């Protein structure tokens with residue numbers, strides 16, 4: 001199975017830079033876009049096991065992918081092992097290469113039901129969930145966690161130990177506790193400690209802003225891979241550059257970054273895979289993020305968010321990215337950016 005190029009671990013060996021799941025962002029279009037720009041493994045946003053059980057079309061649309069995205073994981077969340085296992089079976093039937101289970105979501109609505117990061121407080125329930133899902137599907141199962149519930153109960157090492165015993169393929173660790181939400185910084189020292197004591201492959205995650213940081217964190221933590229989320233929303237070349245640096249090459253020179261061309265490509269993916277009424281919204285969202293740090297960005301954002309016509313949004317976007325000098329981007333990595341999410 002490991003020989004299959006669609007096995008997530010095989011893909012990780014060739015390219016350890018994985019796209020982090022992000023609700024409302026890592027949809028079909030964005031996954032194809034990032035894959036074309038050298039993301040390794042990709043994962044859907046979190047999908048409700050109950051939504052799958054009720055055969056919700058909206059839920060199924062979150063699971064849509066195409067052959068360019070392999071290996072693709074479908075991320076599930078839920079509180080009941082049987083229901084999550086039944087959902088995993090459906091994901092397997094739909095051609096997912098692996099199942100990723102979400103134990104990192106800090107959102108109160110999810111946690112109150114006993115799903116997401118709530119399972120970090122009940123390791124017996126977590127263990128039961130893992131064994132039930134692993135027994136039900138033939139494809140690999142991975143998990144994504146936080147370092148623990150809060151600072152006084154960090155237990156990622158114990159979770160990794162349970163995961164290893166249950167036959168889980170890897171553990172991705174977002175280096176914050178549930179209590180931290182998105183505040184503070186991801187604790188990469190802690191991730192490295194857990195990696196050093198664990199037998200299971202580990203992906204480190206949190207606050208990687210540049211390709212160099214991705215490679216440095218990979219090396220210094222000893223992790224088997226790193227997951228990048230928000231970093232690719234300001235810099236679409238982060239996976240491409242990280243892979244090149246890791247392979248011993250150089251990142252793209254600033255003047256060689258085809259930003260305008262890449263944004264046109266993103267638009268093509270949005271047209272292909274988003275519902276028509278969402279294309280403009282998504283284009284505005286991504287264009288606004290990619291404009292971060294460039295002179296004139298706030299005026300540009302104001303203009304596109306006032307625009308109703310998709311063709312005008314596209315025209316304004318392309319002319320903004322045509323006119324900027326890529327050298328003029330300021331480093332905004334220390335500013336708050338998307339301080340909420342499901343993991």
Ligand SMILES: Cc1cc2nc3c(=O)[nH]c(=O)nc-3n(C[C@H](O)[C@H](O)[C@H](O)COP(=O)(O)O)c2cc1C
Pocket residue numbers: 020021022023024025044045046075102104105144174205206207208227228229230231338339340341342343
């Ligand atoms: C808008 C947003 C949505 C997210 N949705 C998910 C999700 O559906 N599942 C998940 O496991 N993590 C989710 N996350 C967490 C990310 O995968 C990642 O763990 C977190 O953003 C830290 O990594 P980063 O600093 O590279 O972004 C989300 C994060 C953000 C910002």
